[in-house]
Amino acid sequence: MKKLQVELGDRSYPIYIGAGLINQAELYTQHIKAKQVMVVTNTTIAPLYLDKVLKNLQGFTVETVILPDGEQFKTLETVTHIFDKLLAGKFSRNATLIALGGGVIGDMGGFAAACYQRGIAFVQIPTTLLAQVDSSVGGKTGVNHPLGKNMIGAFYQPQCVIADADVLDTLDDRQLSAGLAEVIKYGLIRDLDFFEWLEANINALLARDKQALAYAIERSCINKAQIVSEDETETGVRATLNLGHTFGHAIETGAGYGTYLHGEAVAIGTCQAADLSRRKGWLTDADVDRIIALFKKCNLPTQPPEQLDSDRFLELMAVDKKNVNGQIRLILLSKIGVATLPIDVDKDLLIQTLNTYGRK
Ligand code: NAD
Ligand code: GLY
Numbered sequence: 001m002k003k004l005q006v007e008l009g010d011r012s013y014p015i016y017i018g019a020g021l022i023n024q025a026e027l028y029t030q031h032i033k034a035k036q037v038m039v040v041t042n043t044t045i046a047p048l049y050l051d052k053v054l055k056n057l058q059g060f061t062v063e064t065v066i067l068p069d070g071e072q073f074k075t076l077e078t079v080t081h082i083f084d085k086l087l088a089g090k091f092s093r094n095a096t097l098i099a100l101g102g103g104v105i106g107d108m109g110g111f112a113a114a115c116y117q118r119g120i121a122f123v124q125i126p127t128t129l130l131a132q133v134d135s136s137v138g139g140k141t142g143v144n145h146p147l148g149k150n151m152i153g154a155f156y157q158p159q160c161v162i163a164d165a166d167v168l169d170t171l172d173d174r175q176l177s178a179g180l181a182e183v184i185k186y187g188l189i190r191d192l193d194f195f196e197w198l199e200a201n202i203n204a205l206l207a208r209d210k211q212a213l214a215y216a217i218e219r220s221c222i223n224k225a226q227i228v229s230e231d232e233t234e235t236g237v238r239a240t241l242n243l244g245h246t247f248g249h250a251i252e253t254g255a256g257y258g259t260y261l262h263g264e265a266v267a268i269g270t271c272q273a274a275d276l277s278r279r280k281g282w283l284t285d286a287d288v289d290r291i292i293a294l295f296k297k298c299n300l301p302t303q304p305p306e307q308l309d310s311d312r313f314l315e316l317m318a319v320d321k322k323n324v325n326g327q328i329r330l331i332l333l334s335k336i337g338v339a340t341l342p343i344d345v346d347k348d349l350l351i352q353t354l355n356t357y358g359r360k
Contacts, residue, residue, distance in 0.1 A: 129179025178263025192337030
C-alpha cells in the first residue's frame, strides 16, 4: 500500500492507494471518530461493494442511502435524499459519511457532509479511475444546475481517501478511458515525464495492467495533492486542473448531462484548448497532433458535438467559475507539460477554434 498526504495544516489527510484496501477495516475505523456512519452509494455500486464496506463497520451504527446512478442525478434534489436519511436517523454532528462510488457520488456525498449541521466528517472511497485520480482528492464537492455544471458546491476536505485499485476490475472500458483523460491532464499541465510515460505505456493501461494502473494512480495523486496543498481554494495554480474543462463543461451541459462522460468531454475540450494554444503560437502542429493521438489511443472522442455551434458554446462557456466580470478565462498550454494560469482569451481566436477545430 502507498500512503500519500494532502498537506493542509490541521485538515491534512492521507490518500491510501493499493489493492484490496476496501477490505481493510482499520483504514476506515481509524478515521471514524463516533458511532454513527452513513454510507452513500448508488444502485450500480451497492450490489458490487456495499457489503464489503459494511463488513468493516461492525460495532458502528450504520445506515445506507442508495441513490440513482448517473450524472443527470447530480442535483440538489438528490442530495436532499441524503439529508432526509440523516435527519430521519437522528444523525448528530459527530457522525461520519462515507461516499462509496465514482465522482458523482463523491461530489454529492461530500457536499451533503459539508452542509449537514454545517459539516460532518466524511471519507472518500472512490471506485472509478477518474475518482481515484482526481475527484476524491482536494475537497471540491457539489452538484450541477441545469444552467451550469458544478455551479453549486463547497470546498470541504475528507478525513481520508481509500483508493482500492481492485475495484477497477468491474469498471467498463468506456469509464476506464474517461478516467485516463484526467490522468493525461496531469502530464499536460505540469509533468512532461509522466506524459511521455503515458505515451509509452498507454496500451498497458488500457489492458488494465495492475502495475501500470497503480503507478498512474499514484503519480496522478502526487500531482493533485501538491496542487491542492499549494492552493486549496483555487486562487491560483489549482485552476490549471481545469485544462479543457471550460469547453468540456459546455459540452456536458449543452449535450445534456450524462450524454458525454465527464472524462470524454474533458478529452474533447483539451483538444480544443490545444488548438487554441497553437493559434496563440505556443504549441506546434506536431504538439497538437501528439495530444490528439494520445486521447485517440484511449478511444476517447476528440471532436466537439456538431449540434453545439460557436454561439451556443460561447453562451455555455460564459457560465464558468473561472470567469471574472463575464469575461471567459481559459487554461491553455504554453508547451506540453506547462499550463498557463487562467487567461482572458482573444475572442476572435476562440471563435476560430470553435468554428474550425474538429469541424468537417
Ligand atoms: P460516475 O461517478 O458517474 O461513475 C461512472 C459510472 O461507473 C457510474 O455508472 C457508476 O455507477 C459506475 N461505477 C463506479 N464505480 C464502479 C465500479 N468500480 N465498477 C463498476 N461500475 C462502477 O463518474 P466519474 O467519472 O467517476 O465522475 C464524474 C464526476 O466527477 C462528474 O460529475 C465530474 O464533474 C466530477 N469531478 C469532480 C472533480 C472534483 O474535483 N470534485 C474532479 C473531476 C470530476
Ligand atoms: N478537478 C479540478 C480540481 O480539483 O480542482
